[in-house]
Amino acid sequence: MGWTRKDLLTMRELDAGEITLLVDTAASLQEIATREIKKVPALRGKTIVNLFYEASTRTRTSFEIAGKWLSADVVNFSASGSSVGKGESFVDTAKNIAAMSPDVVVVRHSSSGAAELLARELSCSIVNAGDGAHEHPTQALLDLLTIREKKGHFEGLHVAIVGDIAHSRVARSNIHGMRKLGMTVTVAGPPTLIPPFVQELGVKVAYRLEDAIRDVDVIMMLRLQQERMTGGLIPSLREYARYWGLSLDKLAAHARPDVLIMHPGPVNRGIELSPEVADGPYSVILDQVTKGVAVRMGVLLLLAGSKGGDGA
């Protein structure tokens, strides 16, 4: 199974073999994090630009660490403090950065399709680090790696994705990835936050938290994206927390004892997750972050370290 793509834009475009290759590569690279000298020479002389038009803690930092552990030169660009403030367009900015010959550009943008636009315009590899409410493939890959390490396999697992499905690129990328790997997905949330026709992605829908979390192997709680919600979608944060927040009581009453609790971060403590659940024994939230570095190393390595050559 070879890697032949120039870019990593969506989980939707990948097949099960490609997803497995990415997860396997990341799994093998995890060992580097345990070394005393956390550096291998694989991407020496390669340049990676992080082009971030939206705030990010985990994703940007972990792409930066991943690139540095692979010995690439990593440059961070953030929209604030750049010529974006002088009115330069997204594509113009990107073309100017591309003129400095990076090998990989990692892009985050609030518009869906931003990464695909760059992939068409630029000859270097593009990694989508989140585009609007569309996709966030490296998040889905690190979620998949976390699930496989904890559960041992993918096939037949049942995952509940709970919360603001409509605005969630994490949900969309995970749904595509999980369905391709033979997992069952139930999405759940208030009706205003469930996109119409979501069943066409091959998922079940639940409108009560209690129904969604019963008998599932994994509960993925999503962040209530207050910055993307223009109002009127939920009556109040307090009501949302009461009906859709995951507390220890609800877990004990309805979920399996071996369930995994995941969250892509940043957590709104007391809204979608009670602090006792976020920090509790079922939670793998920090494992997800650790695996994020390995996944991004894998992605960078396959994009910048592969050549569609003869493979001899």
Added chain:
Amino acid sequence: MSSRPPRFREKAQVLDEAALDRALTRIAHEILEKNGGAADLAFVGLRTRGVTLAQRLRAKIAQIDGATLPVGTLDITLYRDDLGMRGTPVIRGTDIPFSIKGTTVVLVDDVLFTGRTIRAALDAIIDLGRPRAIQLAILIDRGHRELPIRPDYVGKNLPTSRRESVAVRLREHDGEDRVVIEEPEEA
């Protein structure tokens, strides 16, 4: 993955099961003799067959000396000088569950050819800590070195032509213990 790899056919058998076993026994004795015993020795095998050979050498040394040496697994893909020229890098992971600081590492691989793999392995090991020394044990040395690298222990020196290939077949992977020279089939 476009152009098809050449197909090889067997040209000659180099070692049979008994000869392969004798070569490993001799290497085990030489390792103990050169190092004055098994103290502070550790094996690191190169994926895949080097690891298997390292495990067999460990068993030999346990028979001879009673000492059970640690065996680590090294994947040198991230250290290759031709990464990015060879299709998709396949990372299978390094697993060295012991500290190599101060140990004498015996690096084990099946075939020594250009020496580039061993160059990568030396860098990979040194990134994990500072061993007291690194020695190299090889089952088949087929010549054609491109770097100043020389093995400390050799099962068999085997002059080959560059177009030939040496296949080390081991029970654990291939169901038989045998070393053969292969040559490309004429088109």
